[in-house]
Amino acid sequence: MGPKYRAPEGMNDVLPESSHLWQYIEARWREHCHRYGYREIRTPVLEYAELFERSVGETTDIVSKEMYILQRGEERYALKPEGTAPVVRAYIEHSLHSAGSAQKLYYITPFFRGERPQKGRYRQAHQMGAEIIGTAQPSADAELLAMVMHFFQSLGILPEALELRLNTIGCPTCRPAYREAVLQFGRARSAQLCKSCQTRLERNPLRILDCKECVAITTDAPPIDPYLCDECRTHFDTLQQLLKMLDVPYKRDYRLVRGLDYYTRTTFEVIAEQGLGAQNALCGGGRYDGLVEALGGAPTPAVGVGIGVERTLLVLQALEVPMPEPPRVGVYVVAFGEAARPVALQVAQQLRYAGIATDLDLEGRSPKAQMRLANRIGARFAVLLGETELAQNAATVKDLQTHEQTLVSQAELAVWIRNRLQTS
Ligand code: HAM
Numbered sequence: 001m002g003p004k005y006r007a008p009e010g011m012n013d014v015l016p017e018s019s020h021l022w023q024y025i026e027a028r029w030r031e032h033c034h035r036y037g038y039r040e041i042r043t044p045v046l047e048y049a050e051l052f053e054r055s056v057g058e059t060t061d062i063v064s065k066e067m068y069i070l071q072r073g074e075e076r077y078a079l080k081p082e083g084t085a086p087v088v089r090a091y092i093e094h095s096l097h098s099a100g101s102a103q104k105l106y107y108i109t110p111f112f113r114g115e116r117p118q119k120g121r122y123r124q125a126h127q128m129g130a131e132i133i134g135t136a137q138p139s140a141d142a143e144l145l146a147m148v149m150h151f152f153q154s155l156g157i158l159p160e161a162l163e164l165r166l167n168t169i170g171c172p173t174c175r176p177a178y179r180e181a182v183l184q185f186g187r188a189r190s191a192q193l194c195k196s197c198q199t200r201l202e203r204n205p206l207r208i209l210d211c212k213e214c215v216a217i218t219t220d221a222p223p224i225d226p227y228l229c230d231e232c233r234t235h236f237d238t239l240q241q242l243l244k245m246l247d248v249p250y251k252r253d254y255r256l257v258r259g260l261d262y263y264t265r266t267t268f269e270v271i272a273e274q275g276l277g278a279q280n281a282l283c284g285g286g287r288y289d290g291l292v293e294a295l296g297g298a299p300t301p302a303v304g305v306g307i308g309v310e311r312t313l314l315v316l317q318a319l320e321v322p323m324p325e326p327p328r329v330g331v332y333v334v335a336f337g338e339a340a341r342p343v344a345l346q347v348a349q350q351l352r353y354a355g356i357a358t359d360l361d362l363e364g365r366s367p368k369a370q371m372r373l374a375n376r377i378g379a380r381f382a383v384l385l386g387e388t389e390l391a392q393n394a395a396t397v398k399d400l401q402t403h404e405q406t407l408v409s410q411a412e413l414a415v416w417i418r419n420r421l422q423t424s
Contacts, residue, residue, distance in 0.1 A: 010115070010123030012310075020326045025312055026108050028155060029128040033106035036147045038130055041105040043086035046070065049078035055085035055291055057261025059203045066113040079112035082260065083129040084288065084304055085295070091133050092297035102134035108309070120279030120311050128312075131304035136289060138235050141266045141303050142242035148270065148283060148305055149248055155312070156321040162282070163271045165253035166243075167224075168236040169206065171264045172290065174229035179205055181222045192217045206257040212278075223254045235265055262288040266303065275318025276311055283307035330421050332374035333360040336367045336386035344385050347395060347410060351383075354414035356421065375400060381417060 007013055014022055030040070049069055056063050068079040080086055087105055090096070096103050107129045115121055130147070132140045145164065152162055170178055183205040190198055194213040201208060209218055228236070243250055250268075258267045267286035276282070285305030292300035316323060331351055335344035344360050351358040359377070361370045374382040384396040384405075395413055398405045399420075408416045 008123065010117035010121075012122060012124070017326065018313075021313060021316075021323055022309065024324050025155070025309060025316075026128070029106070029108060029151065029307075032147070032151045032154060033104075033130060036104070036130075036143070038104040038106040041087055041090060041107050043080075043083075043090050043107070043109070045110065046077040046079050047086050047089065049076045051085050051089055051295070052078055052081055055088070055260075055262050055295060056082060059200070060259055060261055062113060062259060066115055068112045068114060080109065081113050082111055083107055083109045083127050083306055084131060084260075084262070084291070087129070087131050087304075088133070088288075088291050088295055088297075088302070091300075092292060092295055097134060097298065097300060102132055102140070104130070104132050106130045118277075118279065120276045120308075120314055122310060126309035127306040128309060129304060129306045131302060133292065133302040133304075134300055136235075136301035138239040138242060141239050141287065142246060142248075144285070144303055144305055145243060145250070145268060146246045146248050148285075148307065151307070152270070152282070152312075155316060157272075157315060157319060159249070161273055161315070161319055163273065164248065164250040164268060165256050165271060166240075166250045166266070166268045167253050167256035168228065168232060168265050169257055169263055169267055169286075170224055170228055170232050174227050174232055178222070178224050178227035181227065182206055182209065185218075185221050189217050204261075207259070209255045209257050210259075218255070221254075232265055239266060258284060258286060262291040262294070264289045268305075272311070272315045275315040279311065281308075282311050282315060327357070328378045328380075329357040329359045330379060331356055331358040331381045331383055331417060332370070332377065332379040333358060333383045333385065334367055334370040334374060335361065336384065339387070340385040340390060343390060344383075347383060347385065347413065350410070351414055351417065354418060356414060356417055380421065383413070383417075 049067065052063055052067060058064060062081050067081050070077045087107065091103060108126065109129065110124055110126050112124050114123055117123060130144065132144060149164060153159060169175060183201065186193065186201045186205050186208050190201060193201065193208060194211060197208045197211050197214050208214055209221055256267050256269060263286045265287040269281045269284040271280050272282050283305055287301070287303045289301040292298065292302060333344045333348045335341045348358045348360045361373065365373070371382060379400060382398040382400055384398060389395050394407050394409050396405050397408050397417065
């Protein structure tokens with residue numbers, strides 16, 4: 001019989017043997033964002049559901065099928081299914097535009113989507129996001145894409161393992177004509193489309209382009225290029241020139257229309273060739289020039305990205321990229337005999353106050369069992385306290401690598417150990 005309670009389906013515990021990897025990736029993301037001039041923003045884990053209905057879009061799978069809704073009294077909340085709409089809501093609510101320049105904001109957040117769980121697809125997942133709000137310049141798109149590829153590279157993922165796919169989906173001026181063309185194309189083939197494309201065709205025709213099941217039917221779908229307005233075309237051309245200049249390789253992907261309604265112009269994803277199976281997008285993003293206004297702010301162009309933490313980890317593991325070892329305590333204090341136990345606690349505290357990661361037995365183990373544990377957890381030094389040591393206010397420090405033993409006075413213990421830990 002299994003445990004009585006389990007985590008909700010599609011939601012995972014991060015256990016101590018892997019939490020250091022999460023800390024590592026998150027720390028690298030923070031560092032990386034600071035390097036590019038971003039500042040962190042944190043928003044609540046839930047928002048009024050309407051925020052996502054208005055931004056991600058009522059006809060999208062995310063909003064129509066996958067949101068976790070919480071009703072409390074009159075209020076209807078949704079656990080955030082993505083990170084961009086909350087950031088834009090906060091940008092407007094706190095008048096971040098009044099800083100007078102574009103805001104570069106980054107975040108690390110859980111998000112929730114009631115999808116069918118599979119490898120790389122969970123119901124609670126985590127995203128590292130970055131948003132540049134307040135500029136329409138293609139240099140913002142280019143810098144964001146360069147930053148994302150640089151991030152993966154800084155984690156040790158070789159550029160050959162990834163593919164940046166890039167597209168433009170136009171703007172409210174030019175997209176309607178393209179939408180109509182895809183709709184006509186789809187209607188002519190509607191009997192061959194998969195069930196969900198048949199239903200989404202009329203509401204959201206562009207989505208048939210990125211349906212994996214319908215690839216064969218939509219290969220001849222019209223590309224957007226002849227429909228782009230001058231502004232969208234210039235934006236996309238300039239972005240491509242900048243990417244070439246910055247040596248950021250990409251592949252044009254006419255099918256990349258994305259599953260959220262707020263996008264305008266640039267859309268992109270980074271695909272991992274290995275490690276993710278069917279859910280192979282490591283990150284996705286694009287421009288959303290109409291979103292701030294749609295949510296009640298002044299017209300404000302913006303561009304951003306969301307990177308999946310779980311998928312990044314899966315790729316790092318599949319590619320066997322070296323990652324940090326779990327942190328270990330440097331010192332384990334071993335008490336020989338009952339009289340030594342309180343002193344052991346006191347000595348351990350002294351070492352911790354001095355900044356040395358230290359642990360000791362709190363379960364009344366025998367000295368032999370304490371020594372075994374000191375070795376098992378990979379401590380560098382065991383500090384032994386027995387009658388002889390207590391009589392001299394000293395401790396025997398045993399180097400667990402060389403087995404060398406040294407008697408050190410308790411007063412000098414912290415400095416003695418710190419010097420050795422720093423030089424080893
Ligand atoms: P998204 O493409 O829906 O975009 O999600 C971004 C990334 O989150 C995906 O590429 C993937 O790595 C990860 N992801 C998505 N769903 C799941 C899931 N169920 N399980 C595990 N990982 C998942 C957005 O959410 C936009 N807010 C990105 C953005 C920011 N656009 C502009 N700014």
